[in-house]
Amino acid sequence: KAGVTQTPRYLIKTRGQQVTLSCSPISGHRSVSWYQQTPGQGLQFLFEYFSETQRNKGNFPGRFSGRQFSNSRSEMNVSTLELGDSALYLCASSLGPISGANVLTFGAGSRLTVL
Amino acid sequence: AQRVTQPEKLLSVFKGAPVELKCNYSYSGSPELFWYVQYSRQRLQLLLRHISRESIKGFTADLNKGETSFHLKKPFAQEEDSAMYYCALIGTSGSRLTFGEGTQLTVNP
Numbered sequence: 001k002a003g004v005t006q007t008p009r010y011l012i013k014t015r016g017q018q019v020t021l022s023c024s025p026i027s028g029h030r031s032v033s034w035y036q037q038t039p040g041q042g043l044q045f046l047f048e049y050f051s052e053t054q055r056n057k058g059n060f061p062g063r064f065s066g067r068q069f070s071n072s073r074s075e076m077n078v079s080t081l082e083l084g085d086s087a088l089y090l091c092a093s094s095l096g097p098i099s100g101a102n103v104l105t106f107g108a109g110s111r112l113t114v115l
Numbered sequence: 116a117q118r119v120t121q122p123e124k125l126l127s128v129f130k131g132a133p134v135e136l137k138c139n140y141s142y143s144g145s146p147e148l149f150w151y152v153q154y155s156r157q158r159l160q161l162l163l164r165h166i167s168r169e170s171i172k173g174f175t176a177d178l179n180k181g182e183t184s185f186h187l188k189k190p191f192a193q194e195e196d197s198a199m200y201y202c203a204l205i206g207t208s209g210s211r212l213t214f215g216e217g218t219q220l221t222v223n224p
């Protein structure tokens with residue numbers, strides 16, 4: 001079965017622009033989480049959605065937002081881009097809310113470069 | 116607050132040698148601990164989790180609550196084990212996976 005699909009895989013934006021990233025979870029998975037990966041900060045939690053509801057949010061400014069649709073697909077949006085937003089954005093899905101039992105499966109990521 | 120620390124950013128061993136990747140955590144409750152691995156040009160994937168108490172690809176990890184550690188061990192390293200390894204934690208409130216900084220393991224022939 002298909003894995004977690006993230007689009008676009010690569011994108012380049014300039015400061016001040018906004019970007020929308022998309023994530024299609026594994027079929028049947030209802031929880032989607034987003035992480036930011038950078039060389040300096042490593043992997044940092046952005047937010048988690050389950051059944052279209054945001055269950056938790058990481059320590060990121062309000063410029064970072066997300067949503068989940070009824071088919072469990074998720075999008076995240078970053079407005080007013082800054083140079084420091086350059087990163088690999090990873091999406092992960094699981095059957096249910098994150099727990100020790102519900103294993104996360106990660107996508108390949110969307111690599112955002114802000115110039 | 117929950118925190119995961121991997122003290123070694125880089126670890127290099129020879130093929131056939133034992134390897135141990137260290138992971139320490141801080142959390143006031145009873146966390147769930149995981150090891151994730153990322154091979155070159157591949158996706159981040161689960162290697163093992165402490166609740167399963169299983170051995171994957173020869174790797175094992177024991178949760179030591181007294182020392183708040185979850186070190187990853189393998190008695191005989193193989194070249195194909197070369198990868199980035201991340202220790203991660205979920206607290207009892209769930210909903211958030213906290214990762215360590217990662218350890219880049221290189222197994223030399």
